[in-house]
Amino acid sequence: MSGDHNKPSASVIQVVKAVLAAFIGIRKKSDLESDAANIKPSQVIIGGLMGGVLFVVTILLVVKIIVN
Amino acid sequence: MAAVHGDVHGHDDHHPSGIMRWVMTTNHKDIGSMYLWFSLTMFFTGGFLALGIRAELFQPGIQILEPELFNSFTTLHGLIMVFGAIMPAFVGFANWQVPMMIGAPDMAFARMNNWSFWLLPVAASLLVSSFFVPGGAAAGGWTFYPPLSTQGGLGVDMMIFAVHILGASSIMGAINIITTILNMRAPGMKLMDMPLFVWTWLITAYLLVLVMPVLAGTVTMLLTDRHFGTSFFNAAGGGDPVLFQHIFWFFGHPEVYIMILPAFGIVSEIIPTFSRKPLFGYSSMVYATASIAILSCVVWAHHMFTAGMPTVGQLFFMYATMLIAVPTGVKVFNWTATMWQGSMTFETPMLFAIGFIFLFVIGGFSGVICAIVPIDIQVQDTYYVIAHFHYVLVSGALFALFAGAYYWLPKWTGHMYDETLGKWHFWLSMIFFNVTFFVQHFLGLAGMPRRIPDYALQFADFNMISSIGAFGFGTSQLLFVYIVIKCIRSKEAAPEKPWDGATTLEWTHLPTPAPYHSFEKPPVFKPVSH
Numbered sequence: 001m002s003g004d005h006n007k008p009s010a011s012v013i014q015v016v017k018a019v020l021a022a023f024i025g026i027r028k029k030s031d032l033e034s035d036a037a038n039i040k041p042s043q044v045i046i047g048g049l050m051g052g053v054l055f056v057v058t059i060l061l062v063v064k065i066i067v068n
Numbered sequence: 069m070a071a072v073h074g075d076v077h078g079h080d081d082h083h084p085s086g087i088m089r090w091v092m093t094t095n096h097k098d099i100g101s102m103y104l105w106f107s108l109t110m111f112f113t114g115g116f117l118a119l120g121i122r123a124e125l126f127q128p129g130i131q132i133l134e135p136e137l138f139n140s141f142t143t144l145h146g147l148i149m150v151f152g153a154i155m156p157a158f159v160g161f162a163n164w165q166v167p168m169m170i171g172a173p174d175m176a177f178a179r180m181n182n183w184s185f186w187l188l189p190v191a192a193s194l195l196v197s198s199f200f201v202p203g204g205a206a207a208g209g210w211t212f213y214p215p216l217s218t219q220g221g222l223g224v225d226m227m228i229f230a231v232h233i234l235g236a237s238s239i240m241g242a243i244n245i246i247t248t249i250l251n252m253r254a255p256g257m258k259l260m261d262m263p264l265f266v267w268t269w270l271i272t273a274y275l276l277v278l279v280m281p282v283l284a285g286t287v288t289m290l291l292t293d294r295h296f297g298t299s300f301f302n303a304a305g306g307g308d309p310v311l312f313q314h315i316f317w318f319f320g321h322p323e324v325y326i327m328i329l330p331a332f333g334i335v336s337e338i339i340p341t342f343s344r345k346p347l348f349g350y351s352s353m354v355y356a357t358a359s360i361a362i363l364s365c366v367v368w369a370h371h372m373f374t375a376g377m378p379t380v381g382q383l384f385f386m387y388a389t390m391l392i393a394v395p396t397g398v399k400v401f402n403w404t405a406t407m408w409q410g411s412m413t414f415e416t417p418m419l420f421a422i423g424f425i426f427l428f429v430i431g432g433f434s435g436v437i438c439a440i441v442p443i444d445i446q447v448q449d450t451y452y453v454i455a456h457f458h459y460v461l462v463s464g465a466l467f468a469l470f471a472g473a474y475y476w477l478p479k480w481t482g483h484m485y486d487e488t489l490g491k492w493h494f495w496l497s498m499i500f501f502n503v504t505f506f507v508q509h510f511l512g513l514a515g516m517p518r519r520i521p522d523y524a525l526q527f528a529d530f531n532m533i534s535s536i537g538a539f540g541f542g543t544s545q546l547l548f549v550y551i552v553i554k555c556i557r558s559k560e561a562a563p564e565k566p567w568d569g570a571t572t573l574e575w576t577h578l579p580t581p582a583p584y585h586s587f588e589k590p591p592v593f594k595p596v597s598h
Contacts, residue, residue, distance in 0.1 A: 022355035025398035032351050036260055052362045056388075063383040 103160030110152030146210025171254025268333030343410025416490030431459025452512025482581030503537030
């Protein structure tokens, strides 16, 4: 983990793309390698947690639409 | 995976001998062995209770067990199998394998590791001895819902204490595994280079740290309701028994994944080895494991559709639950794709791994069926649910444990197990498992409730078939004990690398059997592309 401090910071878009790909479980190999090179673990964790919240909110919205 | 560089395993073997070796040990291999023997003992204890249940249900009417004792049997069968057999078995695998697979000399907190293990026999003694106290063992089901669990006798208190101890042991084990994986990997091994078994255990350990304190809180609230005048779960005092169900299942559903994610890890090691191909979609396997772990925390109330819930709640938990099929489907696809066009051979570990995939998918599909609210309301508390979770936990978790045991026995013992007997064990388990549990789908759909010692006549035939299957399955497991003991006592040395497709560090960098101290100097790890 010690090498992570030297990593260049990834853009928000790249983190969002990586997290969304992770939710489905599919990612192109070249994108994965670029993710591994640029995204810090802390970015993945924060992105993943926000993705989780977004996931819950999305299902809630769908449910609300259906119920109404 | 990489070439051997220098002497990477130890040479000094000075430790206490006799019983004190096991009491005092801080060696991950010794502790792993103790976890595995403990879980095997508990497996047979829980199995004895299961056979008591099936003996009683062989025919309608009350023949062997009084209803109260029957209820204690079902309760303790569940508790012992979940907390005493399956979970410690996976921790045993983690103890043996995680340090060897990441090139670490031992677990990060070696003394705490000893303490984590030695708590287990204490908890198990409490659970088993509770049968012999006044009032008998807890009888409210393994989920110990109030008000039954607030009304029981001393046996319930012993169960609560046991769950506290088991929870403490699991939290310590999980912290140890996380710290080991994050800090002690061989130089050059990045997270995305780790074997899948290590990844699944890392994610499982985080789940344990998240939910075990919730369980501890739940049983503490139960304890204060029982003895200290609180009314958390007592409607007469302003509390709510449904609150218990929410908190319990906030622990309980991730717990399901705690018991299956390491199984995914074991299968993800075995399928590539015996297909002689790298795992298909390594990164998507890691992602899918993480997704399953996150999703597992937002689906708990699907266990409570009939407890009373707004439509919005029912729909939310239904959709969220059904979506778990997506990352799980990714995993099944990847295992199948790994086998596709591989040079496959079918030794016992591979048979159990393929049996796992086949039967786990059946259990997964019946899970999706149970996730659908209107169907769940029909099958709630019936044998359909029993069939569903035994397909996931027996042919899922347990089959993966058998697969892993056969796979790593040569590395652990230095001897080869008897392949013919191993195959017999697989086929007998496969056949009798299905005889036992497949018919329970029919019983459930026909309306037979769970946790009853007697039943209406129309359920008689399928119950008889199920009981015959259960006794066949139970007896077949004695064969496993014989195979393991025969393997340990064998005079014939196993080949250094019996599985030519194995690529992880314990096979490529360590001799067989693995020395008592391994990787005192970290190996130089050279990643392969996944």
